[in-house]
Amino acid sequence: MTLKGNALIIQSGGPTAVINQSLTGIMTASRDYPEEIHRVYGAYHGLHGVLYENFLDLSAEENRIWQNISVSPGAALGSARIKPRHSDLDRIFEVFSAHDIKFVFYNGGNDSAEAAQLIREEANKRNYQVRILHIPKTIDNDLMVTDHCPGYGSVAKVVSHIIAGDDLDNRSFFNSVKINVVMGRHAGWIAAATAIAKKGHIDIEDDDEVGPHLIYLPEVEFNEKKFLSDVQKTYNRIGRATIVVAEGIADQLGEERFAGEVDEFGNALLSSSGKLGDYLSNLIKKNLLYNTSFGKLRCRADTLGYLQRSLAGMASHTDQADAFLVGSMAVHYIMKGESDKMVTLVRAHGENYKCETSLCDLKLVAQKTKLMPKSMINSEENGVTEDFYQYVLPLAGCVPELRALKATHVKKKLFDYVRPDK
Template sequence: MNSMTLKGNALIIQSGGPTAVINQSLTGIMTASRDYPDEIHKVYGAYHGLHGVLYENFLDLSAEENRIWQNIAVSPGAALGSARIKPRHSDLDRIFEVFSAHDIKFVFYNGGNDSAEAAQLIREEANKRNYAVRILHVPKTIDNDLMVTDHCPGYGSVAKVVSHIIAGDDLDNRSFFNSVKINVVMGRHAGWIAAATAIAKKGHIDIEDDDEVGPHLIYLPEVEFNEKKFLSDVQKTYNRIGRATIVVAEGIADQLGEERFAGEVDEFGNALLSSSGKLGDYLSNLIKKNLVYNTAFGKLRCRADTLGYLQRSLAGMASQTDQVDAFLVGSMAVHYMMKGESDKMVTLVRVPGENYKCETSLCDLKLVSQKTKLMPKSMINKDENGVTEEFFQYVLPLAGSVPELKALKAPHIKKKLFDYVRPEN
């Protein structure tokens, strides 16, 4: 902690993929900043992340009317504009020229793993230059893969969205004979989003056999993907219930040969897998070629969707818990910084107890930068194609449950005629 009194302007940087609640953190920073008029003179926003810093393109957020922030808070997408730019050593002179010209003394870097890396690089350079500035990383990522923090703002909302989508999609799939549906969701290295689709099972209040409710199979990057096992799992599920709803994290493409499925690559070297439907198409064709099915019910109906970018910023679908937590990390970042804290990330700490409650703490940036939090084995089922009850206890307070869904329970009547054999033509 640096107890030296600093006075000057604050800069907020939104970086990486937007979320449904990223602007709650922005609003939290703006709200708490008003408590420190002597220290924080003005609050600027970098227009499109680090790009805005390099090109001296700032928004004067202090000039906004206070009443606008309640609407900004609930709006998805990065209100300041985002960018996936990794600061190069050749950029550092420019960054500190801009900081100095605009008297930037407080930097709030709102983002995920790559943003933590960028914040750490800028912090280290500030030390070398003896430039007085405090930098705190405000966590944000739908992937939920930041170390130390219990969970990441943005995750609860995407978990809610994908679970609602899969709950409906499974009923859609159930409407047809011989139907197999594959849904590819985000999650390059960690399977937290794919796992969250299992919440869809919790919405069926009247189905005695939980095995009937999808998603029936979930594949995570934490588990080595084996095509033979995948096909065996699908075949067993089809043999049991005559259909299958499958969820796959985009990250299994790494194990199948990422170059076959990726679109572009960003400046941090991350393949952009969500912009392509190639993985879903590949798995769909694999099933079509290998699944043994009952031809009496017609042809095999195998479809694949890549949920893509829609899942992370669906308006009106943000989790209430996620909104509260996102605002909290933003506002607490200001309070921590005014106490002299720097070079750290704000973390969420779940308080033990029957009812969900979270507090905040801090961790060193070096514990987060260039690191990934994977799902623990205890949250993955023994067949490595689903989740355990421990995961439900973790995720449900963050995302909430899906609406209560019902399925018809009426019995089939007794047949009076011979089975019908339908002519091919």
């Protein structure tokens, strides 16, 4: 059946560095269907904008603005973490009907897929003619079926650059242990991506000092004794340690101790708290055996928070292209009559990276989480394998080329110095 009417774009959940590429992809492709798509509206602040009839007329914007919007981080339409309640459904369809909404593009993660599915089921009950497609977006990279999620490649690039620099900073001191807490509630894709920092060192082949030395993922049950043992072994080997932990290990330690608020989907806002990093830092300070002749133990923890996903100018080129692709292809699919599905990315086999798109049913995505496969986690369960590098490097793009000074030490001519206590 041929549908004609207005289109509505909803951005939902946490923003990414490339979510606006998908928005621009929709706007660009929608121009190919002037007879079917009369106007394109944007719900201002996600479902909140639908409920309060707060729409932006995107068709009224000049075409030239979209190039700048596409490379800007954050959700240009605004976002929200709102789950449709039964009491909201009448209002949602009153608004849809009033504005002749026939095409809905729901851009978000698995919670957004769930919201899109709930609206779709209600539309079926009401015999309301509307097509809905979910466009994948999440830095967590945890959506089922799709090879990867737009937003992940950029955060992988950002965190790997941060850790590469942070490890060289840490290397500047004796007795220095640094902990970085990154996003990732149930899946450790972001934490794992910090391992890219190792690939940037020019002298990587003969230098096992390059961090991150230890990476802890939610896919592996966290054990404090093993954690302390890993840190001690790393210190004994190189005199310091750079550690990355996914925020989701807090679940295994007792989420209530580390979480902030809880959203409408029941997700604890772990990144709003620095408690996990402080806890692990204090654990190391109390238990690590270190060389006191080098001074006191330096142990610090940072929670990277929202900066991971919002650094302007740091988006991965691959990530930008893939985000635009899923947005534009969503329009072409929906014009072919597709609905109740998510656009997926399918990686082509071969030496050079290339992705195409496909579709999957929303029920395969909503309320589900894709974890890292065991083949990408090392046998010590504190790092990654070569399989992961092959997967992630094309998504993140460039790796910073760094080098640590490894000059020849001058031969000593005197006895070892013993520094007085005072």
